[in-house]
Amino acid sequence: MTPAFALVAVAVGLAGCGSGSDEELTVFAAASLTEVFEQLDGEARFNFAGSDELATQIREGAEADVYAAASPRYPDALLDAELVEQPRIFATNRLVLIVPDENPASIDSLDDLDRDAVRLVVGAEGVPIGDYTRSVLEEADRSDLLERVVSNEEDVKGVVGKVTLGEADAGFVYATDARAAGDDVHALELPAAIQASVRYPVAVVAGTDQPQEARAFIELLLSERGRRLLREAGFETP
Numbered sequence: 001m002t003p004a005f006a007l008v009a010v011a012v013g014l015a016g017c018g019s020g021s022d023e024e025l026t027v028f029a030a031a032s033l034t035e036v037f038e039q040l041d042g043e044a045r046f047n048f049a050g051s052d053e054l055a056t057q058i059r060e061g062a063e064a065d066v067y068a069a070a071s072p073r074y075p076d077a078l079l080d081a082e083l084v085e086q087p088r089i090f091a092t093n094r095l096v097l098i099v100p101d102e103n104p105a106s107i108d109s110l111d112d113l114d115r116d117a118v119r120l121v122v123g124a125e126g127v128p129i130g131d132y133t134r135s136v137l138e139e140a141d142r143s144d145l146l147e148r149v150v151s152n153e154e155d156v157k158g159v160v161g162k163v164t165l166g167e168a169d170a171g172f173v174y175a176t177d178a179r180a181a182g183d184d185v186h187a188l189e190l191p192a193a194i195q196a197s198v199r200y201p202v203a204v205v206a207g208t209d210q211p212q213e214a215r216a217f218i219e220l221l222l223s224e225r226g227r228r229l230l231r232e233a234g235f236e237t238p
Contacts, residue, residue, distance in 0.1 A: 025213050026063060028054040030070035030128065030200070031155035032093070032174050036233045037068070040226055041217060050127045050155040058083055058205060065214040068202040068221075070156075070174075071128035075201045087201035090221055091235040093174045094195055095129075095136055098163050098185040105169035108188065113145050113170060120145065121159050121168035124152035129159065132196040133172040139194035160185070174198065176234040200235075 024045040029037050031048045038046065047054065051069035055078055058064055067084055069075050075087035099107050105118055113120055123130030130152065137143045150168060153159045159171040164184040178187035202221060204214040220226055227237045 023210065025065050025210055025217060027066040027068065027217065028058065028062075028064040028205075029066075029068040030054070031157045032070055032129075032177055033068055033200070034157070035180050036229050036235070039229050040221060044217065048155075048157075050123075052126050052128070053154065064205045065208040065210050066202065066217050067205055068200065069128070070198065070200055071131070072199055072201050073128075073131075075203050079203070083206050084203040085206060087203040088218065088222070089199050089201050089238055090218075090226070091200040091230050091237055093176055093198040093200070093235055095132055095172055095190055095198070096175045096178050096187040097170055097190060098160070098173055098178050098181070098187050099170045100163055100166055101183055101186055103186060104166075107170050110140060110142055110145065110190075113148055114142075115148075118148050118170065119150045119168045120148040121151045121153060121162040121171040122146070122149055123156060123159060123172070124154055127154060128198075129153075129156040129173065132198055135196045136172065136190060136194050139196075140191075179234040 026045045026047065027037065028047045030051045034048045051071055051074045054067065055074035058067060058078060067075060072087065075084055078084040079087060107113060122133045125131065137145055151162055153162065156173050156177050159173050160177050160181050162168040163171045164181060175187065178185055202218050204211060204218065208214050230237050
């Protein structure tokens with residue numbers, strides 16, 4: 001059996017029966033990866049939240065085998081602290097502005113956000129979606145729009161939820177989350193010139209009791225099946 005074939009066999013085995021251990025593989029992943037990861041491996045145990053929150057949990061000793069984030073910032077910091085192995089970029093994304101499907105505030109562009117009655121929701125500072133949003137607004141020279149913010153959410157799912165429930169007139173989210181929300185929202189594309197560089201790294205958590213299974217999960221994510229699921233969800237793959 002060639003090394004390449006053996007690697008594929010491990011990945012396929014993981015896809016079919018989970019971690020291959022009596023103990024569930026525990027994957028800490030950014031909230032924007034929820035739909036893809038649950039399709040990728042139905043046997044693993046997932047903890048979906050903001051990338052910063054998950055990094056803090058790992059620093060505090062939470063038991064995790066794999067860490068996938070929506071920004072290199074947090075895995076790189078954990079690598080410096082020797083808490084994860086070398087991260088690998090597996091996907092990219094972009095930001096869009098979403099509005100409720102009925103769009104009651106008649107928002108069609110960034111400029112339309114600059115009205116006294118408009119309620120804007122964004123990710124909190126320190127959360128990847130929040131940092132990316134602030135980068136986009138800075139590039140557009142519209143940081144003043146943060147004055148319209150009525151809520152800072154701890155992850156991108158919180159932003160989507162506020163908009164779909166009508167508790168906000170607009171919010172900045174990843175294109176993949178807008179797609180997952182379906183007909184509940186309408187997505188407005190942002191100019192390429194102001195887009196943030198959204199990259200997703202994944203790493204094995206140092207000291208895991210299941211290093212082989214953790215690495216197999218990552219190889220499955222990087223396999224053609226994993227890349228297909230990512231592309232179907234709207235991610236781009238390196």
